[in-house]
Amino acid sequence: MPKPAVVVENLVKHYGKQRAIDGINFDVAGGICFGSLGPNGAGKTTLIRILTGLIQPTQGRAWVAGFDVSQGPDAVRRAIGVVSQAMTTDLDLTARENLDIYARYYGVSYKERRRRIEALLERVGLTARANDLVASYSGGMRRRLEIARGLIHKPSILFLDEPTIGLDPQSRRVVWELLAQFRQDEQLTIFLTTHYMDEADFLCERIAIIDTGKIVVMDTPSELKKGIPGGNIVEIVLAQDQSLTEDRRLDTLISKLSSRPFVQQVIQKEGGALTDSIRLQVYVTNGPEAIPILMGMVQDEGFGLQSIGLMRPSLEDVFIHYTGRSIRAEEGQKVNFFIGAGVPRRMGG
Numbered sequence: 001m002p003k004p005a006v007v008v009e010n011l012v013k014h015y016g017k018q019r020a021i022d023g024i025n026f027d028v029a030g031g032i033c034f035g036s037l038g039p040n041g042a043g044k045t046t047l048i049r050i051l052t053g054l055i056q057p058t059q060g061r062a063w064v065a066g067f068d069v070s071q072g073p074d075a076v077r078r079a080i081g082v083v084s085q086a087m088t089t090d091l092d093l094t095a096r097e098n099l100d101i102y103a104r105y106y107g108v109s110y111k112e113r114r115r116r117i118e119a120l121l122e123r124v125g126l127t128a129r130a131n132d133l134v135a136s137y138s139g140g141m142r143r144r145l146e147i148a149r150g151l152i153h154k155p156s157i158l159f160l161d162e163p164t165i166g167l168d169p170q171s172r173r174v175v176w177e178l179l180a181q182f183r184q185d186e187q188l189t190i191f192l193t194t195h196y197m198d199e200a201d202f203l204c205e206r207i208a209i210i211d212t213g214k215i216v217v218m219d220t221p222s223e224l225k226k227g228i229p230g231g232n233i234v235e236i237v238l239a240q241d242q243s244l245t246e247d248r249r250l251d252t253l254i255s256k257l258s259s260r261p262f263v264q265q266v267i268q269k270e271g272g273a274l275t276d277s278i279r280l281q282v283y284v285t286n287g288p289e290a291i292p293i294l295m296g297m298v299q300d301e302g303f304g305l306q307s308i309g310l311m312r313p314s315l316e317d318v319f320i321h322y323t324g325r326s327i328r329a330e331e332g333q334k335v336n337f338f339i340g341a342g343v344p345r346r347m348g349g
């Protein structure tokens, strides 16, 4: 049986009294894309920093590519590529220069360097801009360059911390396709963290949902969705109506819905591009039983109903099911665009 790419045993990390990682265990099989999905503050960056040798755990052990991460990080670092949450490519250098500096640090030979840099630039779609300063790049271009940089020394495992945070939807999609392709072509294991459900769903074969430093549940995306009671989210679309401009009435409806014991949460959604209808998602303990009651409540508050029905579970629902909270409420963190400082310390030896 092939060795797992990552093994984590009873891992704990405290920052003072803060338990950032609170006793976690898992293996990542070689060749898969593994996602650690959780809200802001869950411990994702801390976990990735331990696995990539940047910080030491308080307790427990971890092996990456067969190396114990606490026994000197150099062996581990040669086997892995890292794309950190903050953008760290050097703005004052061109894309080609950024890649060349990294390749030199990793001791890639001149011949191999030239071949590898050109191939990677091509793969991430930056050949035409390779001699432009990174300062002139968009966030998406810079992220693509950082992925190329992470792969410059042909690592077997690529770690990415929130790879598409702060990118527009189209650039996120490009990064996803790129990662899926690299994984296949380079026989990479990918370990990523994300707070985007759609990202984990698109890229990962296996997902550990983490919250407050603990693994809440871990499985394939489809098993995670199958594992929660289906049909417990009722979507209500309110009929378009002039009087709906009265926000106060909507607030009353939402608070009345929320106060029912079988209602866990009410989320108001944007109506969508072509309509200005109001959509509510009501998380309930039993969808089919809740529908007639909710219908009555909507009508009692004087709203017309355009539609009401059960939704298929998403990873968001899986998170809510296990934690009682929405992951989205935690969104809104920003990516840091660090200036310069993109070079790792020289490898030992």
Ligand SMILES: Nc1ncnc2c1ncn2[C@@H]1O[C@H](COP(=O)(O)OP(=O)(O)O)[C@@H](O)[C@H]1O
Pocket: 015, 018, 019, 020, 038, 039, 040, 041, 042, 043, 044, 045, 046, 047
């Ligand atoms: N260097 C640090 N010192 C003190 N607390 C920290 C430090 N880094 C992270 N934390 C805390 O540990 C918890 C987990 O943080 P982090 O690993 O960054 O989570 P995530 O990446 O999932 O948002 C948070 O409560 C955070 O405030």
Ligand SMILES: [Mg+2]
Pocket: 044, 045, 046, 085, 161, 162
């Ligand atoms: Mg983080």
